[in-house]
Amino acid sequence: QAVLRAIPTLASRATGDIIYACKPLVTSLGPALYAARRLTRRPLLLDVEDDEWVTPRSGWPEFLWGDVIKGWRHATAWKYTRALHALVGCADGVTVSTRRLQQRYGGLIVRHGPAGDGFDPNRPDLQDRAACRRQWNLPRDAPLALFAGLPQPHKGWGTLLDALARPETAAWHLVLAGPTDHPDFVEAARVLGHRCHIVGPQPHQRMPMLLAAVDAVPVPQLDRPFAHSQLPAKALEAMAMACAVVTTRVGDLPEILGESLDTLETIRGWLVPPGNPVALAAALVEIAARPDEARARGRAARAWFLEEASQAVIASRLLSIIGRITQPHASIVAAI
Numbered sequence: 649q650a651v652l653r654a655i656p657t658l659a660s661r662a663t664g665d666i667i668y669a670c671k672p673l674v675t676s677l678g679p680a681l682y683a684a685r686r687l688t689r690r691p692l693l694l695d696v697e698d699d700e701w702v703t704p705r706s707g708w709p710e711f712l713w714g715d716v717i718k719g720w721r722h723a724t725a726w727k728y729t730r731a732l733h734a735l736v737g738c739a740d741g742v743t744v745s746t747r748r749l750q751q752r753y754g755g756l757i758v759r760h761g762p763a764g765d766g767f768d769p770n771r772p773d774l775q776d777r778a779a780c781r782r783q784w785n786l787p788r789d790a791p792l793a794l795f796a797g798l799p800q801p802h803k804g805w806g807t808l809l810d811a812l813a814r815p816e817t818a819a820w821h822l823v824l825a826g827p828t829d830h831p832d833f834v835e836a837a838r839v840l841g842h843r844c845h846i847v848g849p850q851p852h853q854r855m856p857m858l859l860a861a862v863d864a865v866p867v868p869q870l871d872r873p874f875a876h877s878q879l880p881a882k883a884l885e886a887m888a889m890a891c892a893v894v895t896t897r898v899g900d901l902p903e904i905l906g907e908s909l910d911t912l913e914t915i916r917g918w919l920v921p922p923g924n925p926v927a928l929a930a931a932l933v934e935i936a937a938r939p940d941e942a943r944a945r946g947r948a949a950r951a952w953f954l955e956e957a958s959q960a961v962i963a964s965r966l967l968s969i970i971g972r973i974t975q976p977h978a979s980i981v982a983a984i
Contacts, residue, residue, distance in 0.1 A: 652678075655678050655679050655682050659682035659683035659687055660687065662684075665690060666690060666691045666692075666970060666973075667691070667692045667693065668680070668692075668695065669681075669694045669739070670697075671696065671697065671700070672694060672696060672700055672729065672732060672733060672753075673729055673732070677732060677735065677736075678732070680692060680694075681735060681738060691741075691970075691973040691974055692738065692739045692741075693969070693970070693973065694743070694753075694755075695744075695758075696744045696745070696749050696752075696753050696755070697744075697745045697749075697879070698749075699748065699749060699874060699877035699878075700729045700733070736753060741755065741970075741973045742754055742755025743755055743756050743757075743758045743965075743966070743969065744757055745759060745760050745878075745879040746877055746878065746899055747900055747903075748877040748899060748900070749877050752877070756965060759879060759884065759956050759957035760879060760881060760884065760957070761884050761888060761953060761958055762852075762855075762881070762884060762885045762888055763852070764852075764959070765959070766853055766856045767855075767859075768889075769860065769889050769890040769946075769950065771856065774856060780860045780861035783858075783861070784823070784847045784858065785845075786821075786823065786845055787821060790821045790843075791819060791821070791932070791935070791936045792820070792821050792823050792845075792861065792862040792863050793820055793821070793822050793862065793866055793932060794823045794858065794859065794862040794886075795822065795824055795825070795826075795865075796825035796826065796858075796882050796885075798826055798830070799826075802869060802872045803867075803869060803870070803880075804867075804868030804870045804896065804923065805832055805868075807868045807922075807923055807924065807925050808928065809822075809832075809836055810925035811866075811868075811925040811926075811929040811932065812840060812843070812929070812932075813839055813840065814926070814929045816929050816930070816933050817929045817932050817933065820843070820932055820936070821843040822844050823845045823847060823858070823861075824847065825847050825848070825849065825850045825855075827848075827849065828846050828848050833846050855885055859886060863891075863892060863942070864892045864894055864935050864942070865892070865893050866894045866928060867880050867882055867883045867886075867893060867894070867896075867901075868895065868920070868922065868923075868928055869896045869898040869899070869901065870922050870923055871898055875898050876898055876899040879900060879904075880895070883895055883904075884957050886949070887904075887916070887917075887949035887952065887957075888953045888957075888958075890943070890946035890947055890949060891946055892917060892918070892935045893916070893917035893918070893946075894919075894920065894931045894935070896919065897920075897921060898922055901919070902914075904952065905918075905919055905949070906948065906952065914945070915948050916945055916948045917946075917949055918931040918934070918935070
């Protein structure tokens with residue numbers, strides 16, 4: 649109720665010529681609709697980066713208890729978001745990050761690459777890997793795998809930990825950029841011992857240097873509905889920095905990593921089956937054994953990033969849709 653009462657106040661603060669709502673939620677699309685349709689008639693854009701129809705929870709019992717039975721006081725609860733979906737069509741234009749979301753919401757695909765120009769592996773201050781590693785007291789010579797963020801259920805955290813606990817990956821160390829006291833990170837430190845390095849949450853501007861310090865970025869998404877609609881931001885950050893990415897055949901990731909449908913070979917990283925720690929471990933072993941190939945695939949990944957997910961490309965695609973929706977038009981909602 650507090651959020652609903654606040655919608656007019658929030659809407660009054662939207663002073664731009666175009667209203668752009670981030671996510672189809674009561675807390676974002678609600679004020680945006682009020683501003684663009686109630687206060688003044690302005691073009692309305694909606695950006696969708698997650699499938700809000702499905703839950704990221706690990707199973708139906710958790711979903712029923714946490715999202716259906718409980719959660720009435722949370723404005724972003726699934727039940728309210730699902731009800732709000734009927735108003736998505738009120739937007740003059742929609743941007744989405746994946747093909748699954750495009751099937752659900754329509755609109756133009758805009759890959760959400762990292763902001764700013766700092767994600768450039770050619771930066772002079774990123775050429776000395778040993779110096780980058782010293783910033784976090786990381787081992788000088790060991791192969792390093794980076795996991796940044798929170799170990800959400802769909803991210804395949806258990807698969808990653810199992811892969812690194814296998815004997816063939818005994819040389820690999822795991823770098824964790826996230827809450828130092830997270831129970832899953834504490835468990836990783838127990839399992840991997842000295843091979844686990846928890847460096848804490850990192851500001852966005854520090855991520856390029858951390859990526860320059862590591863050898864691989866595993867993104868082992870699980871085969872779950874929520875994951876199929878996602879485009880992991882950490883995968884795009886790694887590709888921007890020409891890192892070796894290991895991810896799974898989930899959602900748009902095979903297309904993004906350039907997998908051939910005929911040979912199943914990948915030109916921009918490594919793809920493994922979801923939930924398969926043996927395959928993930930094998931990919932890490934190959935990266936360590938074939939550094940030239942890892943660099944080649946990293947360069948190909950960066951080339952894709954520059955063409956499909958860089959800030960320049962994002963700006964161009966946004967300008968195209970803004971140009972379309974700002975032309976004289978008579979949307980159904982505006983005509984009412």
